[in-house]
Amino acid sequence: MGHSVDEITVFAPATVANLGLGFDILGLAVREPGDTVTARRVEGDEVVISAITGDDGKLPLEASRNTAGIAVIETLKAAGTTAGIEIELHKSMPLGSGLGSSAASAAAAALATNLLLGGPLRKQQLVTPCIEAEAAVAGRHADNVGPALLGGLLLIRSVEPLDIIRLPIPDGLTVVVVTPEYELLTRDARQALPDQVSLGDLVRNTANIAALVSACHSGDLSLMSRCVPDEVVTPRRAALIPGGPQVIAAALEAGALGSSISGSGPSIFALCHSPRCAEEVGGAMVEAFHQAEMQAVSVISPADCPGARPL
């Protein structure tokens, strides 16, 4: 346990969930964008959100209806205490962009709360409070909140009970994320999913994810390039994004190891063997969005980025 403080500011990064065929089970932290939460102790034992910036006024200020607020409340509960806490939330990524916006807010709020309390919980123990916060807006998943808190590339083997495995990241592996100016509701993206898949799809996806995990451990990027494609979720969701299939094709054409939808989209990510390759791939992806008359921005990150941390 550390010393308690009166005010703290915490950053938590955007995250790429699913990574293609890791639907609901893989998540990766990126360098930017991210959300920032400033939390301070106040009199009494209420949790209050005093301000939100960067959300175009879309998010509720009411703590019990906001992922950041819920994360504070659940973290206090997990620590077995009550406290008066006021937070300011500064968002720097668009909502509904497939970058784990709500997860970043929850992760920053949970870590800020824990640090305000003097650190009674280990970081890993903050995952469950963040899952509760996510559940309020995006379903009971840990593929965004896990890496937003803990960084790196995580395999969520199970949410209930929670079982998270950190995967090694091959040297030089770089991720480029391209976000178009287009809002895709998580709900619509979820509805594009099939209820059932064929046994053949099950075999293909288990084979490919097994190979992807082996490639992470062995650093075999050639193998990684053979196993990122997914035929179950990616094609159905890419079709919902103007230019989506073309952007993925452009990424592969430009040398990406793999490319698919980030989370439920519309952001599209690509994995590259080096930052230099990622520059070219990002340019090609943005250009492909332009061809579909979509404005888009690209962000390049090492694949082994840290999670939530005090600023």
Added chain:
Amino acid sequence: MGHSVDEITVFAPATVANLGLGFDILGLAVREPGDTVTARRVEGDEVVISAITGDDGKLPLEASRNTAGIAVIETLKAAGTTAGIEIELHKSMPLGSGLGSSAASAAAAALATNLLLGGPLRKQQLVTPCIEAEAAVAGRHADNVGPALLGGLLLIRSVEPLDIIRLPIPDGLTVVVVTPEYELLTRDARQALPDQVSLGDLVRNTANIAALVSACHSGDLSLMSRCVPDEVVTPRRAALIPGGPQVIAAALEAGALGSSISGSGPSIFALCHSPRCAEEVGGAMVEAFHQAEMQAVSVISPADCPGARPL
């Protein structure tokens, strides 16, 4: 290329395919039982099976209808040559027992042929001739022929094109295989499979196989014990085996890390952290078969057994 010989005897081991949730994609070589092929050069360019033992007269002697014969023919074709070859096949495992009987015969025959020719092909190049041989009796799969030839624990990412990844095996990992006196036709076992699985099952199986592969690389046996169960294939096939569900339960109760059907059954395997544990687990499994009025034998092997080899 080595020196050509006039006669050679090759052993190829039984194999545990699927390993629970690795349906159609994982296979593991065991120490015994296995098949032995003696091959010799003869005049002319015909492939002849002169004798088969241990099959109760069930296998065809006609080379083009027998997996061992087809493997010889396909190996000659892959080497771009013709030759007169006579083989004797000695089987030491029951047919239809889920131990990759036809794959062991094919692997032994292919390697014997290659060695008779002076070794023009690498061992890895014998996999495709063996897949052709398997296709004649058991479908186009490599999860038995791969490990029967190459040994160890293999991930078959793809058959077409062939993409095989060797997985590391944690120290001490031991496999026990229990075979009841009961013939389960591969065809019937295939028919027990669903055409479709739910998206939830896809997520669970991809999560578990990803974790299993990670556990192989990291040597984390506790993680391995959490991820061997499979809810798609194992329960449906276990129900076809008298005592099947009880034998799996007995294995876990006795300390196995995981237990499921070997191949399409009726053999049942269990993974254990040590040979000593495997002894206890094997005893409990045989006893559970007895309770279901089935005679059964158990065989214990290290999990990292070699594949086909000259005797």
